[in-house]
Amino acid sequence: MDLKLVHEAVEAYANDAEAADRARLEFFEGLFAIQQEQADLVAAECGYEAPAAEDAGAWYWEGEAALAHAPISIDAASFSGFAAKVAAYMAEHAGFAEQAAAALAAYDWEAFCQKADLSLAGRDPMAFLEDFLVRIDEFDVPAELPANVAALVVRAALRPYLQVAQEAVMAALGDEVNRRAGDAPVACPVCGTPAGASIVHDGGAQGASGREQFCSSCGCQWPYERIRCGVCGQKNQGHLHYFHIEGDSAHRLQKCDDCGQYERVVFQSDIKTAPCMDVEDVVMARLDHVALDPRFRVEKEA
Structure with a gap:
């Protein structure tokens, strides 16, 4: 994670943002700094x-996540210590309700790691998070600590470990990702997480398509077809539609008629700073509220 790029992007958006949005950007900038510090430590x-x-x-062209074949080994002591650090930061700065913040700050992450299957986290982080939520009572999460808040900490704590693997896998792939047009992986080729967003670059900067998918779990970015659903992968242009909030054409929802789902897309030509997808992911969160509109949910026939 390029913290200089993060800061420049945060500053560019914060200048015109309302107080609440500015505070949210500053919160995530602080979180990104903690995550990068841990990533450097893990790498070393x-x-x-x-x-x-x-x-x-x-694996890339077969659409198989690299970690499913070459998983990360996550040390329990390292992970529990970092999770506690993330939890303390969120408890102080995230603006949670007082009871939730207190419960988060007091939660025992060492005990969590004794019960959690960190080997699953190392090969399939989304399955690990799903397992945590399904078995949350087994992890002694207090009633005062909402499950989604606890899961947010777990996901944030995993990022440095996944990021180190992501950087190594993408370095190993090199120009292989541009070897052929079409059939790029829909989900993250490193950790298997569904893409959180995508970016359309200026002038086809990333191969012929000029578009990249982005994984918010590990930070991976990989080339992707411009005319293609970012969720199901279908390529019928007539079944893809873009929507955006008035006054902000840079950030759009790509809605697909085939799967009824949507993906958030940023257009580099319309933003004021060099693109930083971690920050764009934060900025585009408001589009998820727009997507609650019934137009973005199509019931599929049985």
């Missing part, structure tokens, strides 16, 4: 052995 202490380029390329 244990790192991640990237798969061979041939293997990484084969």
Whole structure:
């Protein structure tokens, strides 16, 4: 994560933002700094052995997550310590209700790691989060601590470990991701998480398509077809529609008639600063509220 780029993007948006939005951007800038510090520590202490380029390329074009084949080893003591640090930061700065913040600050992350399957987190982080939510009572999460808040901490705490692996896998892939047009992975080729957003670059900066998918779990960005659903992967242009909030054409919802889902998309030509997808992910969160409109949910026939 490029913290200089993060700061420049936050400053660009904060200048015109309302107080609440400015505070939210500053909160995430602080969180990103903590995550990057941990990523540097993880890389220095244990790192991640990237798969061979041939293997990484084969998994990429088969749409298989690299971590499913070459998982991360997550040290319990390291993870519990960092999760506690993230929880303390969120409890102080996230604006949670007093009871929730107190419960979050007091939660025992060492005990969590004794019960959690960190090997699952290392090969399938989304399955790990889903398992946590399904079995949340087994982790002694107090009633005062909302499940979604606890899960937010877990996901944020995983980011540095996933990021180190992501950087190694994408380095191993090199130009392989641009070897052919079409059939790019829909979900993250590193950790398997569904893409959180995508970006359309100026002038086809990323191959012929000029578009990239973005994974908010590990920070991966990979080339993707411009005319294609970011959720289901269909390529019928007539079934894809863009919507945006009045006055902000840079951030749009790409809605798909086939799957009835949507993806948030940022257009580089319409933003005021160099694109930083971690910050854009924060900025585009308001589009999720727009997507509650019934137009963005289509019931599929049985």
